[in-house]
Amino acid sequence: MFQAYLIKYGEIGVKGKNRYVFEDALVTQIRSNLRRIQGEFKVSKINGRIFVHTLSEYDYDQMIDILTHIFGIVGVCPVQVIQDHTIEGIRNAAVDYVRNNYEEKDFSFKVDTRRPNKAYPLTSMEVDAQVGEAVLGAFPSLHVDVHNPEVLIHIELRREDIYIYSKEIKGPGGMPVGTNGKALLLLSGGIDSPVAGYMVAKRGVHIDAVYFHAPPYTSERAKQKVIDLAKIVSRYAGIIYLHIINFTDIQLYIYDKCPHDELTIIMRRYMMKIAQTIAERNECLGLITGESIGQVASQTMKSLFATDDACTIPVYRPLIGFDKQEIIDRSKQIGAYETSILPYEDCCTIFVAKHPVTKPNLNIIKKSELNLTEKIDAMVEEALAADEIVIVGKDY
Amino acid sequence: MECYLDNSATTRVLEEAAELAKSVMLKDYGNPSSLHNMGFNAEKYIKKADEIFAGILKCSPKNIIFTSGGTESNNTAIIGTAIFKKSRGRHLITTPFEHPAVSRVMKFLEGQGFEVDYLDVDPEGFIDLEQLEDLIREDTILVSLMHVNNEIGTVEPISEAGEIIHKKNPDCLFHVDDIQGFGKLPLNPKACHIDLLSASSHKLHGPKGVGLLYMSDRTHISPIIFGGGQMQGLRSGTENVPGIAGFSKAAEMIFDGLDEKILNMRTLREGFIEELKKIPDVFINGPKDPAKAAPHIVSASVKDVRAEVLLHALEDKGIYVSSGSACSSNRKTVSESLKAIGAPDWAHESTVRFSFSCFTVKEELDYTISVLNEIIPQLRKFVRR
Numbered sequence: 030m031f032q033a034y035l036i037k038y039g040e041i042g043v044k045g046k047n048r049y050v051f052e053d054a055l056v057t058q059i060r061s062n063l064r065r066i067q068g069e070f071k072v073s074k075i076n077g078r079i080f081v082h083t084l085s086e087y088d089y090d091q092m093i094d095i096l097t098h099i100f101g102i103v104g105v106c107p108v109q110v111i112q113d114h115t116i117e118g119i120r121n122a123a124v125d126y127v128r129n130n131y132e133e134k135d136f137s138f139k140v141d142t143r144r145p146n147k148a149y150p151l152t153s154m155e156v157d158a159q160v161g162e163a164v165l166g167a168f169p170s171l172h173v174d175v176h177n178p179e180v181l182i183h184i185e186l187r188r189e190d191i192y193i194y195s196k197e198i199k200g201p202g203g204m205p206v207g208t209n210g211k212a213l214l215l216l217s218g219g220i221d222s223p224v225a226g227y228m229v230a231k232r233g234v235h236i237d238a239v240y241f242h243a244p245p246y247t248s249e250r251a252k253q254k255v256i257d258l259a260k261i262v263s264r265y266a267g268i269i270y271l272h273i274i275n276f277t278d279i280q281l282y283i284y285d286k287c288p289h290d291e292l293t294i295i296m297r298r299y300m301m302k303i304a305q306t307i308a309e310r311n312e313c314l315g316l317i318t319g320e321s322i323g324q325v326a327s328q329t330m331k332s333l334f335a336t337d338d339a340c341t342i343p344v345y346r347p348l349i350g351f352d353k354q355e356i357i358d359r360s361k362q363i364g365a366y367e368t369s370i371l372p373y374e375d376c377c378t379i380f381v382a383k384h385p386v387t388k389p390n391l392n393i394i395k396k397s398e399l400n401l402t403e404k405i406d407a408m409v410e411e412a413l414a415a416d417e418i419v420i421v422g423k424d425y
Numbered sequence: 426m427e428c429y430l431d432n433s434a435t436t437r438v439l440e441e442a443a444e445l446a447k448s449v450m451l452k453d454y455g456n457p458s459s460l461h462n463m464g465f466n467a468e469k470y471i472k473k474a475d476e477i478f479a480g481i482l483k484c485s486p487k488n489i490i491f492t493s494g495g496t497e498s499n500n501t502a503i504i505g506t507a508i509f510k511k512s513r514g515r516h517l518i519t520t521p522f523e524h525p526a527v528s529r530v531m532k533f534l535e536g537q538g539f540e541v542d543y544l545d546v547d548p549e550g551f552i553d554l555e556q557l558e559d560l561i562r563e564d565t566i567l568v569s570l571m572h573v574n575n576e577i578g579t580v581e582p583i584s585e586a587g588e589i590i591h592k593k594n595p596d597c598l599f600h601v602d603d604i605q606g607f608g609k610l611p612l613n614p615k616a617c618h619i620d621l622l623s624a625s626s627h628k629l630h631g632p633k634g635v636g637l638l639y640m641s642d643r644t645h646i647s648p649i650i651f652g653g654g655q656m657q658g659l660r661s662g663t664e665n666v667p668g669i670a671g672f673s674k675a676a677e678m679i680f681d682g683l684d685e686k687i688l689n690m691r692t693l694r695e696g697f698i699e700e701l702k703k704i705p706d707v708f709i710n711g712p713k714d715p716a717k718a719a720p721h722i723v724s725a726s727v728k729d730v731r732a733e734v735l736l737h738a739l740e741d742k743g744i745y746v747s748s749g750s751a752c753s754s755n756r757k758t759v760s761e762s763l764k765a766i767g768a769p770d771w772a773h774e775s776t777v778r779f780s781f782s783c784f785t786v787k788e789e790l791d792y793t794i795s796v797l798n799e800i801i802p803q804l805r806k807f808v809r810r
Contacts (some may be wrong), residue, residue: 244739
């Protein structure tokens, strides 16, 4: 069992004077996400590095799962703490470490010692030699390669503890969530939007989400599916406030008053308007959608132009240049695909024209929207007032 | 008001059945195979259940084994027969609209080199008895028919079919899937020349996870589950004593005064259909003659309304029903029953099933009718253009 984890982070290191802001955000994020699992942990910044110390029993797989889902982390090294600080103790511990962690003992290695505790009686070079000799003595099938070792055994001599580690598990990279403000994700039950949320969260953006629910045309199961998808995104992005807006009346009103082939575009425009209001009320600096150019009728350049016109807030579309297959691959990679393809999609097909416009003319759309003047503002207000908020991602 | 009209999906467990199951779990929790008193006490519940079902099915207790439910009973009956009789013949006959617990088994057997013939059914869902007679061959080992169609409520002519099978090929076994009929319509297996009959507990107010398989004296089949040799070696596994006890209690109560219960359900059903027909463009599927229909199933196709939307709209008013098919933009399931009776394409997406129990009351149905009258016109305003 490992007693500590060394957290390696990438881009944060180059953020100059703001570096501490990013490091602190990462520490906060790690602390917060570790609350989802059983065990007591201490997360600290020591000499410009972040460590998680375990203070109780815990589950290794859960720990790795949590840490490898936190943006900003490029690698996680499980660390063993050496109790006996004498050179004999370090030698024995290193032999045990190799015995327990490597089944096949036929690799090349190198020992690399760091010595922050300058009072330690041996120099780092001397420790390298001592440990190398001990490991080689115990496992003659290994060999030393100081230029291109297959395994790099790190020894770290600290005042309080001595560490040994050699393995690094890849993290997701990116920036700690919360270092780049907040944005509102338009989450549907599909494949694209969770991936879009993931990608923006990866750049350090905190995510809120909105889902447009249309009972009885969409079912409770469809809503649960969206909550489940938000939960999958939250494993990376931290806690998500999911706003659920009942959109049925607005949809039916548009259906009643506007030309049918413009329905989808007008609906999407109202979704953007409502999303903008939610964003403004919750300090979100932008909207995120899963659109990609040309995927469906409502995502042609002209359609996007018409949708974009409905709001003034920036709209981020991280999948804009992706092919469907690329999005599917990403979705599988983040673990959302299986949920995304559950067949509770919707019964909303009545709202989709058999031949929707693919090249909407904004002036014509706006003219059609004049038919809605009588009631639409009140209906939007009503929908916003009935906003149901589900907080997702507190538990493992 | 809450109206549960999905009793063909499952039913609420009777208080008495639940209490009995609970007390078995907490007090008489022994393993019937144990030699001590605790085991003996548990065994008594199974003996008692055997007797109750023997009384209901007018047979001997040894003709009954308990299973994990209707699906297992159907699988055991069909696969068990196929394995046991495969050296005598490899031909089976069934209907095109059996429940998947039968139809998927048939598909499996077809993959294993068995030959399956599917009977034609008429627009009301009745099988063609003459065709049945023609199809039975010397190497036909099993005919499997449902008693009551689970989607449209057609009651198949089981007694006549039994007679035909018995005359044409006395060695051929006759299996009846009675999962929808058991506790809703009496059926005497012996009188109908039935060799295997499947029933399920949770469709008649018993607990889930338990069912039975009746086997006539002459029936020999192979087990499909092996182990400690319980249930006369035909269904190994420690007996689900609480479930079996609860099932028998529920059956005892449901079969008590069943004729009167059936009469009540029929009256309710006919009144309900009468009112449904007054709604424009609502069509009832299944037998026109109410006497030939199950007393508890009403299948209605509502033009220009998607079944799932109607289902959710009803749910919003506290009314629970089933839709024939799951509606989804990327996957469509077709109702085998509606397909078999030649229902028009639109009906596949617009058919809901109301299913009663003997506890359904007129107020619930009146309320349902008033809600339907209110929401169907609303939903029809919004159809795909």
